[in-house]
Amino acid sequence: MDDERPAAPRPRRGPHRDPEAHEAVLTATRELVAELGYKGVTMERIASRAGVARMTVYRWWPNKAAVITEAVADRLAPGPAPDTGDVREDALLWLRNLVRTLTLLGDPSVVTGALTERGEAGRTDLRDLLRAHAERAALLLRNGVARGGLPEGLPLDTIVDSWTGYVVYRTVFLGQEITEADLLGLVRLLPGRPGEGPPGASGAGTG
Numbered sequence: 001m002d003d004e005r006p007a008a009p010r011p012r013r014g015p016h017r018d019p020e021a022h023e024a025v026l027t028a029t030r031e032l033v034a035e036l037g038y039k040g041v042t043m044e045r046i047a048s049r050a051g052v053a054r055m056t057v058y059r060w061w062p063n064k065a066a067v068i069t070e071a072v073a074d075r076l077a078p079g080p081a082p083d084t085g086d087v088r089e090d091a092l093l094w095l096r097n098l099v100r101t102l103t104l105l106g107d108p109s110v111v112t113g114a115l116t117e118r119g120e121a122g123r124t125d126l127r128d129l130l131r132a133h134a135e136r137a138a139l140l141l142r143n144g145v146a147r148g149g150l151p152e153g154l155p156l157d158t159i160v161d162s163w164t165g166y167v168v169y170r171t172v173f174l175g176q177e178i179t180e181a182d183l184l185g186l187v188r189l190l191p192g193r194p195g196e197g198p199p200g201a202s203g204a205g206t207g
Contacts, residue, residue, distance in 0.1 A: 065117035087144025
């Protein structure tokens with residue numbers, strides 16, 4: 001019988017997953033994270049909520065960090081670069097989105113914890129996640145230069161790195177909440193044209 005073969009173990013990810021059970025597990029995981037927080041979720045609770053055997057969950061994912069990472073992957077991915085026509089408004093929207101991403105599951109350390117607990121694969125995913133977000137920021141700054149909203153010759157990559165580093169350091173390593181005033185302060189550091197009002201003075205307070 002197929003299930004009695006002593007061959008290599010079934011891969012954790014692959015065509016052997018039942019699509020309905022797979023989606024049930026991911027849905028249960030999202031619900032439990034929302035209700036209990038990252039630390040309160042266990043593989044046993046996920047299996048019970050999804051109505052599948054615990055070993056089924058373990059066969060498909062090695063630990064809860066892997067399940068949670070997959071369950072929220074679409075919410076971690078960055079959307080298109082903001083493009084309102086105002087580079088400072090775009091920068092503020094981007095910064096808000098990065099903060100929301102890193103605090104997606106409540107505790108600011110949860111997203112990075114879920115990724116890094118998976119070892120090198122998780123650290124790679126975290127680097128890729130931050131890189132993808134940074135690419136959007138670099139694009140909106142380039143658009144700002146092209147439209148004349150920012151001067152030529154700005155070190156765009158350095159600016160993006162400083163923004164990303166600030167958000168990661170404050171949320172992940174210090175566990176501090178980043179306020180709207182903090183984000184506005186970052187945006188106001190961008191050089192602008194004489195007489196240009198600070199972001200937030202009109203429409204930048206929403207979004």
